[in-house]
Structure formats: C-alpha cells, structure tokens
Amino acid sequence: MEQVEITKGSDIGLHTQELTLNMGPQHPATHGVLRLFLELDGEVVKRCTPHVGYLHRGIEKLSESRAYPSVMPLTDRLDYISSMINNIGYCIAVERLMGIEPPPRAKYIRTLLAELTRISSHLLWLATHALDIGAMTVFLYCFREREQILGMFEDVIGARLTVSYPRIGGVRCDITDGFLEGVGRFIDEFPSRIVEYETLIDKNRIWLQRTKGIGVISGEEAVRWGLTGATLRGSGINYDVRKKMPYDAYDEIEFDVPLGQNGDVYDRYRCRMEEMRQSVRIIQQCIEKMPKGEVLSKDAPDLDMNPKGHKRLEPEMSLWSANVSFSNEYTTTPKGELYSAVEAPKGELGFYIVSDGTGRPYRMRVRSPSFVHAAAIPRLCQGHMIADVIAVIGTIDIVMGECDR
Amino acid sequence: MTFRDLINKALFIEILKGLALTLKVFLTKPVTIKYPHEKRPVSSGFRGRHAMVRDPQTGKELCVACMKCAMVCPSQCIYIKYTGAEGEPRELTKYEIEAYRCIYCGYCVEVCPMNAIVLTEHYEYASYKRQDNYFDKERLLKNWDEHIKSLKATSYSNKFWKPLGIDIGRLPANKRQAEVELKGLSKDDLSQNIKEA
Ligand code: SF4
Numbered sequence: 321m322e323q324v325e326i327t328k329g330s331d332i333g334l335h336t337q338e339l340t341l342n343m344g345p346q347h348p349a350t351h352g353v354l355r356l357f358l359e360l361d362g363e364v365v366k367r368c369t370p371h372v373g374y375l376h377r378g379i380e381k382l383s384e385s386r387a388y389p390s391v392m393p394l395t396d397r398l399d400y401i402s403s404m405i406n407n408i409g410y411c412i413a414v415e416r417l418m419g420i421e422p423p424p425r426a427k428y429i430r431t432l433l434a435e436l437t438r439i440s441s442h443l444l445w446l447a448t449h450a451l452d453i454g455a456m457t458v459f460l461y462c463f464r465e466r467e468q469i470l471g472m473f474e475d476v477i478g479a480r481l482t483v484s485y486p487r488i489g490g491v492r493c494d495i496t497d498g499f500l501e502g503v504g505r506f507i508d509e510f511p512s513r514i515v516e517y518e519t520l521i522d523k524n525r526i527w528l529q530r531t532k533g534i535g536v537i538s539g540e541e542a543v544r545w546g547l548t549g550a551t552l553r554g555s556g557i558n559y560d561v562r563k564k565m566p567y568d569a570y571d572e573i574e575f576d577v578p579l580g581q582n583g584d585v586y587d588r589y590r591c592r593m594e595e596m597r598q599s600v601r602i603i604q605q606c607i608e609k610m611p612k613g614e615v616l617s618k619d620a621p622d623l624d625m626n627p628k629g630h631k632r633l634e635p636e637m638s639l640w641s642a643n644v645s646f647s648n649e650y651t652t653t654p655k656g657e658l659y660s661a662v663e664a665p666k667g668e669l670g671f672y673i674v675s676d677g678t679g680r681p682y683r684m685r686v687r688s689p690s691f692v693h694a695a696a697i698p699r700l701c702q703g704h705m706i707a708d709v710i711a712v713i714g715t716i717d718i719v720m721g722e723c724d725r
Numbered sequence: 726m727t728f729r730d731l732i733n734k735a736l737f738i739e740i741l742k743g744l745a746l747t748l749k750v751f752l753t754k755p756v757t758i759k760y761p762h763e764k765r766p767v768s769s770g771f772r773g774r775h776a777m778v779r780d781p782q783t784g785k786e787l788c789v790a791c792m793k794c795a796m797v798c799p800s801q802c803i804y805i806k807y808t809g810a811e812g813e814p815r816e817l818t819k820y821e822i823e824a825y826r827c828i829y830c831g832y833c834v835e836v837c838p839m840n841a842i843v844l845t846e847h848y849e850y851a852s853y854k855r856q857d858n859y860f861d862k863e864r865l866l867k868n869w870d871e872h873i874k875s876l877k878a879t880s881y882s883n884k885f886w887k888p889l890g891i892d893i894g895r896l897p898a899n900k901r902q903a904e905v906e907l908k909g910l911s912k913d914d915l916s917q918n919i920k921e922a
Pocket residue numbers: 794797798799800801802803822826827828829830831832833834
C-alpha cells in the first residue's frame with residue numbers, strides 16, 4: 321500500500337505543534353477501558369502509550385483466599401466473552417497439579433463447548449472490529465448467530481455469559497442428546513453464515529483499504545513481542561497450543577491451523593475467519609465421537625473442598641446407603657508450582673499456580689494474551705494515521721477484563 | 726490485474742453482492758425480540774433470583790444451618806447466624822444473601838445437602854431501592870412463593886440439586902431424590918404460614 325502524501329502545515333509556513341490526545345478509557349472503540357495516550361503530528365501517530373488497569377479487580381489476589389473449586393467462577397470474569405475457555409484453562413491447570421484425569425466424555429464435552437465459545441468470541445470480535453471500521457451490517461448479523469450459541473449455553477448450564485461450566489476433574493453436569501442435536505443443526509447452518517459475512521466485507525474495497533498493510537508485523541518480531549493466537553498466526557508462525565501442547569480431546573481430533581502471510585490486519589482477519597471454519601470441523605468430530613459414560617472423575621474434589629485437601633470417592637460403595645462414601649484421608653494437593661496453558665480465542669491463556677499443599681492456591685498468576693498484546697499496540701500503530709489505531713485495537717482482539725484482571 | 730478484476734472493480738460487483746444480501750435479509754422476518762413487551766423463554770435451570778424452599782409440610786425453610794453454602798460462595802455474600810449447642814439441631818436465626826454481590830455461580834445450590842436454596846428462573850428484579858435486593862430469610866421465602874405460583878406444576882426440581890450425570894454416591898442422601906412436592910399446601914395455608922412467620 322502506497323503511503324499517502326500529506327501536506328504539513330510547517331511546509332507552507334504555518335506554526336504547528338504536536339498534539340497529545342487521550343483515546344479512552346471511555347471510548348467505544350477501545351473495547352472496554354483501554355486508554356491510549358497518543359502523541360500526534362497532524363493525523364499521524366508519533367508515539368502511543370497504552371495505560372491499563374482501569375478494570376483491575378484483583379482476581380489473582382482474591383483467588384489466594386478461596387479453595388480451588390471456588391476460584392473457578394472468578395475466572396469467568398477474565399475474558400468474559402469466552403468464559404468457558406477460561407474455566408477450562410483453570411480446571412486443566414488444577415487437574416495437572418492434583419494429578420486428576422477427567423473421563424473421556426468430559427473431555428469431549430469440554431472440547432465441543434470450547435469450540436462453540438471460540439466461535440462466539442470470534443463472532444463478537446468480527447462484529448466489533450467491523451463496526452469500528454464502519455461495517456454496521458456485519459455487526460448485526462454476527463450478534464444474530466452469537467445469540468444462538470448463548471442460548472445453547474443457557475440450556476446446558478443456566479447462564480449465558482459467565483457459565484462456570486467445567487469443574488476440576490470433569491464438568492458440572494452432563495449434556496443431553498437434544499443439546500447435541502441442536503448443536504448439530506447450528507453447525508450445519510453456520511458455514512453458510514460465514515460466507516455471508518465474507519460476501520459483505522471480504523472483497524469490499526473500503527474494508528481492503530482500511531485493513532491491508534495496516535499494523536504489519538513480521539513473524540520473527542511477533543514472536544519477540546510475545547504475541548500468540550491469531551495475532552501471531554497472521555504473521556505466518558505456526559503456533560497453536562491445541563497442537564503443540566494438546567489438552568482435553570484435541571489430540572484425537574483433526575483440524576488445521578490457518579496461517580497468514582503478511583502479518584497485517586487483513587491477514588489476521590482471514591485467520592480468524594478460517595479458525596471459525598476449523599471450529600465447525602472440530603465440533604462435528606466431537607459430536608460424532610462423543611463417548612458415553614461418566615462426566616466427573618472419581619478423584620475430583622468436591623465443590624466444598626476442605627482447605628486441608630480433598631477426600632476421594634471410594635470406588636466400592638453401596639449406592640443407596642446414606643453412609644459417607646468418601647475415604648477418610650485427605651488427599652492433599654502436591655506442593656510445587658506449575659504452568660499450564662490453553663488456546664483461548666485471543667491467544668495463549670496460561671495459569672501459573674504455586675501450591676503450598678493446602679486447598680487454596682498460594683499464588684495464582686494469569687498469563688493473559690490481551691495484556692501481552694496491549695504492550696504491542698504502540699509497535700503496531702507506528703507511523704499510522706489515527707483512524708488506523710482503531711483497526712489495530714480491533715485486530716488484536718483485546719478484552720480489558722482479561723488484561724487488567 | 727486481470728480483465729475480470731477490472732470489470733468487478735468498475736461495476737462495483739462486490740458492493741452490489743453485499744447489497745443484494747442485505748436486501749434479502751431485509752425481507753426476512755426479524756429475529757429481534759421487543760423486550761419489555763415480548764419476553765424470550767428462559768430455559769429451565771436458569772440461574773436467576775435466589776429463593777429459599779418452603780417446606781410444604783411445616784411452611785418453614787428447609788435449611789439446617791450447615792454453613793456449606795456460606796463457605797463455598799466465591800463472592801462470600803451469604804450471611805448465616807444460628808443458635809443451638811454442639812451436637813444438637815441448629816436453629817437458623819439469620820440467613821441473608823446480598824444479591825448485588827452474588828455472581829450467580831450456583832455453587833450454593835449445588836452444595837446444599839438439604840436442597841434448601843435455589844436459583845429460580847426469575848430474572849427481572851431490578852429495583853429503585855437497594856434494600857429490595859438484599860434478601861433476608863423472609864424475602865427469600867417470599868421469592869419461593871412467587872416462583873411456585875408462576876410454575877403451574879405439582880413438583881419442582883432444580884438442575885443443580887441433582888446435576889445430570891453426577892455419580893449418585895457423591896450426593897448426600899437428601900439430594901438423591903431431588904424434588905419438592907408443591908401440592909402439600911394450598912394457597913390459603915401458605916398465606917397462613919406467612920402470617921405466623
Ligand atoms: S450463586 Fe454463587 S455467588 Fe451467588 S450466593 Fe450462591 S454461591 Fe454465592
């Protein structure tokens with residue numbers, strides 16, 4: 321894309337000075353409460369400083385005073401658009417810490433719902449990204465489909481956004497066959513919807529001019545900035561936690577990782593659109609392969625886990641006796657520390673847990689993709705016009721709930 | 726640029742395709758629900774306003790003040806006080822839920838061994854007074870009465886009392902048969918009980 325020639329005031333003898341501008345924290349296009357401190361020369365961004373922390377709720381600190389199962393609903397509030405994947409990420413981290421293996425059915429359910437969440441998150445991203453750039457219609461269409469997904473979540477667990485569905489060692493309740501049929505119907509129809517969105521913007525010349533050649537970052541540099549997810553894959557680096565460190569049922573399921581080439585806003589857009597198609601593929605396989613059986617592991621801690629540790633369910637017990645069917649010893653959480661990551665729609669979502677052997681995390685640190693990506697905003701909007709800053713914020717799909725925690 | 730691309734560009738083909746699509750959607754039935762006038766159906770098990778189950782036999786709450794819900798609550802917004810010596814049945818003297826702080830996770834419903842607390846499907850409880858959503862025991866029981874009045878069924882069971890697919894050996898005895906009969910008392914009896922309480 322050729323650089324536009326701008327006549328500067330100073331060239332024709334006018335007095336000019338740099339302008340500082342606060343974009344946000346109450347700006348509709350900053351996706352929450354991101355504040356960008358921009359120093360402008362005319363319309364060109366000279367320097368950009370992101371200020372974060374307006375949505376800080378101390379989730380990491382709060383989790384230190386709650387038992388492991390009670391921390392899980394807090395993780396809903398990280399990236400509230402894809403709460404299911406946050407829950408799963410947290411549960412997997414604690415499972416790895418405690419050495420619990422969820423049963424196969426639970427793994428498949430989680431995989432299926434995680435991919436539905438990915439679709440709903442990408443739909444919201446596409447909706448707001450397109451709206452920021454000026455395509456209002458896509459916004460409305462995306463919300464139409466997203467509503468269907470949220471309705472399905474409501475059927476399963478009784479909440480639409482902050483689901484708290486998984487549980488350490490499995491999931492909180494089973495899904496029904498009727499639900500699977502509903503998902504099947506949605507999945508059959510959804511690819512044609514993706515085509516609709518693409519009809520509207522894929523080759524639209526305004527869209528192309530606003531996205532091609534904007535926010536370019538090379539693969540090598542993207543790795544150095546710590547970018548992950550579609551933001552990294554748009555630059556052609558093949559890194560997907562689902563492939564590199566498989567969790568849940570991803571190692572038994574076939575899917576491709578879409579890659580971009582140029583590392584600009586348009587390529588990242590293409591990556592996410594293809595990812596939605598891959599999610600459809602994953603969901604189809606999950607429905608086909610869905611095993612029967614348990615949804616909660618025998619070793620799973622109870623919800624009201626004692627801070628001392630948890631009691632194991634005895635395998636041999638009489639079903640209808642009112643006697644306590646738990647072993648009398650506490651299985652304590654091993655001491656130590658652990659990092660575990662999942663592929664959230666935004667990028668790599670990691671949980672780092674330090675355990676001192678009690679039923680509460682001694683320290684929990686969340687490696688949230690949005691926080692890392694926020695740091696790269698100045699690099700991405702270097703030398704661009706102020707309107708492109710909006711496109712850059714959209715392209716990294718930032719959610720401040722996760723960034724500030 | 727091929728000839729085809731040139732034609733596409735000159736004739737605004739892509740834009741026209743987009744406009745054809747929007748025209749098509751314009752002619753289909755809208756998916757919007759005009760909210761205060763129309764309401765979308767809520768699926769059963771939706772996590773809405775709290776209520777305390779009123780025992781159809783005694784007309785009182787079922788809670789035994791075991792403190793499990795207060796312990797597990799992630800936002801710690803349940804306040805319970807009780808009397809009773811060690812080893813004797815506890816008498817509940819205070820049970821309050823601060824709904825403003827509740828995050829509607831449903832953990833209290835799931836851990837309660839007596840099925841005494843429930844998140845009902847009722848979701849419209851915005852109010853002009855803060856006090857209205859600070860539920861004390863009477864208010865919670867009243868929520869339950871309102872809830873079952875809207876039910877038109879003879880029994881009620883909540884999704885979280887006995888979660889689907891969870892090993893029955895995990896559940897305390899009362900949760901294995903998780904259903905309340907709503908028939909036990911007629912409406913007059915209920916209002917009688919409310920007066921007595
Ligand atoms: S739903 Fe969750 S946050 Fe609300 S009172 Fe129950 S346990 Fe506490």
